[in-house]
Amino acid sequence: MSPSRVPDAYRLPDAYLPTGRSKVIEPGLVVIRAALAETEQQTLFRAVGGSRFLPAETANRERVYDRVEAFDAAATAACVCASTCASQADAAMPNMFPTHLLANRYSSTSGLVWHRDIYRNDGDGDAPIVILSLGAPCQFGVESVVTGERRVIELRSGDALVFGGPCRFIKHAVLSIDLERSPTWMPVEQRARLSLTFREAVLGQEHLYRTFKAEHLTEQERWRPGDPLVGPQPTQQGLDQSPLPARSEAAVACSA
Numbered sequence: 001m002s003p004s005r006v007p008d009a010y011r012l013p014d015a016y017l018p019t020g021r022s023k024v025i026e027p028g029l030v031v032i033r034a035a036l037a038e039t040e041q042q043t044l045f046r047a048v049g050g051s052r053f054l055p056a057e058t059a060n061r062e063r064v065y066d067r068v069e070a071f072d073a074a075a076t077a078a079c080v081c082a083s084t085c086a087s088q089a090d091a092a093m094p095n096m097f098p099t100h101l102l103a104n105r106y107s108s109t110s111g112l113v114w115h116r117d118i119y120r121n122d123g124d125g126d127a128p129i130v131i132l133s134l135g136a137p138c139q140f141g142v143e144s145v146v147t148g149e150r151r152v153i154e155l156r157s158g159d160a161l162v163f164g165g166p167c168r169f170i171k172h173a174v175l176s177i178d179l180e181r182s183p184t185w186m187p188v189e190q191r192a193r194l195s196l197t198f199r200e201a202v203l204g205q206e207h208l209y210r211t212f213k214a215e216h217l218t219e220q221e222r223w224r225p226g227d228p229l230v231g232p233q234p235t236q237q238g239l240d241q242s243p244l245p246a247r248s249e250a251a252v253a254c255s256a
């Protein structure tokens, strides 16, 4: 999405953008260290952590997927900060306007297998996916689209990872999670990694993607960039089948 389509409510004063902490790993792949201050991490952890998570493909992961309006507006604001920051640091990184949030909660040391975000709810085009990492640190794997080399990036609470443009369909994985190194502000019984993954996707389909199981991780080997995104599987439907009402342009306050 071009910057001109971003509503004023989401625009940020330049002073908020921590460009110095961005690191371009390769064109279209940016990590932003400490994108969120500790108080912001706690606010988002509490706000999104209270959502209605559903079990995913493995016992360690629960997920909730919906339009951004279904979550605390501070989450969207933090995403806009991170994506703006990444686009400023990297000329290959398109701007994005988040429409949907997939939040993942990992409550054991295992993560998520190697995959590409090729499903229709991940968003067409090259707008980036923005990941905000909260809670326990993880080892995050990425496979370079330039060299095919696999790298591991440690994502700590408050870090952001943004992949778009030439890296929009980069292979990635959550290799492991270190619950023991959870931030001290996390109650021991709630130790987990919460990833907020924002996407710019078509509206009105979210009710088809509320559940996700191992059998839905299809087409990963066959799919090539340029192919249409993979649609929902017959068994992939939410408990609540109804889409949300039309988007409201709710104002959000940027706290990052």
Ligand SMILES: O=C(O)CCC(=O)C(=O)O
Residues within 6 Å of the ligand: 102, 104, 112, 117, 131, 172, 174, 195, 197
């Ligand atoms: O948890 C993460 O950081 C990544 C999650 C992910 O890759 C996905 O939901 O597609």
Ligand SMILES: [Fe+2]
Residues within 6 Å of the ligand: 115, 116, 117, 172
């Ligand atoms: Fe993914």
